[in-house]
Amino acid sequence: MCGIFGIVVSSRTTLAASDVFGLFEALGTASQTRGREGSGVLAAIAGETYVHRSPDAFERMIESDAYRRFRQQTGGKPDALEGGALMIGHARLATNGSQGVEGNNQPVGYEGIYCLHNGIIVNADALWRGLAPMQPHTDVDSEVISALIAQRRNSGEDFATATRSALASLEGEYSVALAQASSGTLALATNNGSLYYAKNAARGLLVFASELYILKTLATAHPGLLGSSGEPVQIPLGEVLVVGREELDSPATGPAAQGSVLPVHDTMIEAERRRTAMRRCTRCVLPETMPFITFDPGGVCNYCLNYRAKQFLGEDKLEEMLSRFRSRDGSPDCVIAFSGGRDSSYALHLLKTRYRMNPIAYTYDWGMVTDIARRNQARMCGKLGVEHIWISADIGSKRRNIGANVRAWMHKPDLGMIPLFMAGDKQFFYYGHRTMKNTGIRMMVFATNHYEKTDFKIGFCGIPPVTDQGRPNYLDLGRKVALLRYYLWQFLRNPRYFNRSVPDTFGAFLSYYALDNEATFLHLFDYVPWDEKEIDRTLIGEYGWETAPDSTSTWRIGDGTAALYNYVYRTICGFSEQETFRSNQVREGVITRDEALALVEQESAPRFESIQEYCSLIGVPFSELLSSVYRLKRLY
Numbered sequence: 001m002c003g004i005f006g007i008v009v010s011s012r013t014t015l016a017a018s019d020v021f022g023l024f025e026a027l028g029t030a031s032q033t034r035g036r037e038g039s040g041v042l043a044a045i046a047g048e049t050y051v052h053r054s055p056d057a058f059e060r061m062i063e064s065d066a067y068r069r070f071r072q073q074t075g076g077k078p079d080a081l082e083g084g085a086l087m088i089g090h091a092r093l094a095t096n097g098s099q100g101v102e103g104n105n106q107p108v109g110y111e112g113i114y115c116l117h118n119g120i121i122v123n124a125d126a127l128w129r130g131l132a133p134m135q136p137h138t139d140v141d142s143e144v145i146s147a148l149i150a151q152r153r154n155s156g157e158d159f160a161t162a163t164r165s166a167l168a169s170l171e172g173e174y175s176v177a178l179a180q181a182s183s184g185t186l187a188l189a190t191n192n193g194s195l196y197y198a199k200n201a202a203r204g205l206l207v208f209a210s211e212l213y214i215l216k217t218l219a220t221a222h223p224g225l226l227g228s229s230g231e232p233v234q235i236p237l238g239e240v241l242v243v244g245r246e247e248l249d250s251p252a253t254g255p256a257a258q259g260s261v262l263p264v265h266d267t268m269i270e271a272e273r274r275r276t277a278m279r280r281c282t283r284c285v286l287p288e289t290m291p292f293i294t295f296d297p298g299g300v301c302n303y304c305l306n307y308r309a310k311q312f313l314g315e316d317k318l319e320e321m322l323s324r325f326r327s328r329d330g331s332p333d334c335v336i337a338f339s340g341g342r343d344s345s346y347a348l349h350l351l352k353t354r355y356r357m358n359p360i361a362y363t364y365d366w367g368m369v370t371d372i373a374r375r376n377q378a379r380m381c382g383k384l385g386v387e388h389i390w391i392s393a394d395i396g397s398k399r400r401n402i403g404a405n406v407r408a409w410m411h412k413p414d415l416g417m418i419p420l421f422m423a424g425d426k427q428f429f430y431y432g433h434r435t436m437k438n439t440g441i442r443m444m445v446f447a448t449n450h451y452e453k454t455d456f457k458i459g460f461c462g463i464p465p466v467t468d469q470g471r472p473n474y475l476d477l478g479r480k481v482a483l484l485r486y487y488l489w490q491f492l493r494n495p496r497y498f499n500r501s502v503p504d505t506f507g508a509f510l511s512y513y514a515l516d517n518e519a520t521f522l523h524l525f526d527y528v529p530w531d532e533k534e535i536d537r538t539l540i541g542e543y544g545w546e547t548a549p550d551s552t553s554t555w556r557i558g559d560g561t562a563a564l565y566n567y568v569y570r571t572i573c574g575f576s577e578q579e580t581f582r583s584n585q586v587r588e589g590v591i592t593r594d595e596a597l598a599l600v601e602q603e604s605a606p607r608f609e610s611i612q613e614y615c616s617l618i619g620v621p622f623s624e625l626l627s628s629v630y631r632l633k634r635l636y
Helices: 017-034 065-075 124-131 143-154 159-168 212-221 267-276 315-323 342-353 371-384 395-411 415-425 428-439 477-493 502-513 532-543 562-573 577-587 593-603 608-618 622-631
Strands: 003-009 039-045 048-054 085-091 108-110 113-121 172-180 185-190 196-200 205-209 240-243 264-266 334-337 359-365 387-392 443-446 520-523
Touching: 003 017, 003 113, 003 172, 017 039, 017 065, 017 085, 017 205, 017 212, 039 065, 039 113, 048 065, 048 267, 085 113, 085 172, 085 185, 108 143, 113 143, 124 143, 143 159, 143 172, 159 172, 159 185, 159 240, 196 212, 205 212, 264 267, 315 520, 334 342, 334 428, 342 359, 342 371, 342 532, 359 371, 359 428, 371 387, 371 532, 387 428, 395 415, 395 502, 395 608, 395 622, 415 477, 415 502, 415 562, 562 577, 562 608, 562 622, 577 593, 608 622
Parallel strands: 048 264, 334 359, 334 443, 359 387, 443 520
Antiparallel strands: 003 085, 003 205, 039 048, 039 085, 108 113, 113 172, 172 185, 185 240, 196 205
16 A cells, blocks of 8 residues: 655765765655555755645656755755754655645644554554544544554653553554654654665765665665665664654664754645634635735724615516416416426425425536436426426536646636536526427426525636626626636636637536527526525425535536635635635625634545546546646636
8 A cells, every 4th residue: 555755864964965865856756556546745945844746646746846845945055964854755655644634634733743654454443442532634544653653742741651551552554654853853664564774874874665666676776775775674673763864874763852843844734824813804714815805994894885785576476477478278478497406306395285386397407416416406406397408518528628728727727617617517598598498398497596696607718797786797898808808818828728628618608698489587596595404304304305425515516617616716716615604694694704614624525526526427537636726826
């Protein structure tokens, strides 16, 4: 399974900093045979400790801007190795915990104790119960090793003793490299033999890896590196080898010197700290990274100041409208746009049971309607006895188009171009018109609710939000032109967008923004309030409506793309659609700000199972897509 590897040099080393980095990168590249599903590095060098994790293979991680910056800032200094150096790395084969969650990639840390682990700890859950009130921060079993050592260090044990005590309580398989970040001290141990090291005392050098073959390959590529006495040695089962940066002449199993305290830069912890420290509106929950946001002296954002409460037209007006179309003989009298999501499902329920309409449900499947949505559609239509017209695109072709656009985006990631991933669904409007013409029905019902305004998506294209209430995500002519101009500019700067999807994308733009029709469009939630609790109670309680296993919310689970784009926005901007949705609810007085904050944190957890399924459908490697996301500079 996973590969762990590293290099330790003393201040007396004859190597240059560039040599140390080169050897470390060679070790990591060779170790990729043991895992390419995530990678990470911890380096204590030049008076700093740096921790970085990646969802991608090691060879791609070392090409990242973050790693390049670190190498330049530390290894480029003339005195980089004055205090010695420690660099350890991980090539992951995922066993539990998605690689897309940064903290699930190693090294995992707990209170300054960082762990690289190859193996599986089968009693991790029991160990965590014994560590209460300490709690895991990741989904990987390896974290409990760091927590055990941290607990024993807090009780006064030195690093070496704490490490031995912690390892003795493990059940399962392990080979570990453990670093006390503050001192740059390393401990190596294994209970299955998958760990080897070689020392060259004359050059002040120690290297280690999971396989003997990897170290021999390194020695062959760098003759004389390990010296005459540097034949690789297997670490004895059950022993702990402790190595300080100044102890390479006599590495021992006894207590290690603590050394000088080093500042620790953990990219995951720093990013989360910056995200949680973002300034937010004091009335809603929108953060400072929201496009075009400003705050008044009291901290209230312009989105709140410009907001006008929704004025519902009322059920009397709704009945007046519906009565013009309601059939007297039970024949179909309206078409409802039926995505299989919660709003259209509830609207279908209302039309049929409360308002005595005889709807036809219409779905356009462009290849990203989820299986959950299909099953929920079947539940609704079957129980209500509603005819369901299903128009399917050439799904294979559509998915290839999506894949082409996603790969183009990965070449030059840009937040403003993310909606291009969803361009293929806009022919919904064209086929909706055609369905009405074919059935002779003159009214189509939509179930969009007014909380779902997502102006931030075009905000990243440099287009300011619509300040009046209007329809959710409505664009006037000026904004349509500005959006088209933005897309054309992006196509010119990234020619990979000129791919097989262009005709489909252009058709989507026309379908969404240019199509006109004499039919009547009724937006149901313009007339009656949208009540989330009542909707969930009705759908789940009365219809057995299915929810998603990777989400605590019933929103967006019918859309195969939503998990990805919300993950991207959350990672790069620190917010997603959840913030805009919940903020609108706060403005309407439906929930409090504290409730909104709690819901946002709960509902914004990455849905990696859904993202992996999406990647498999469009033929894009999951790890490469995540790597592209991480290349974007975070806005917080």
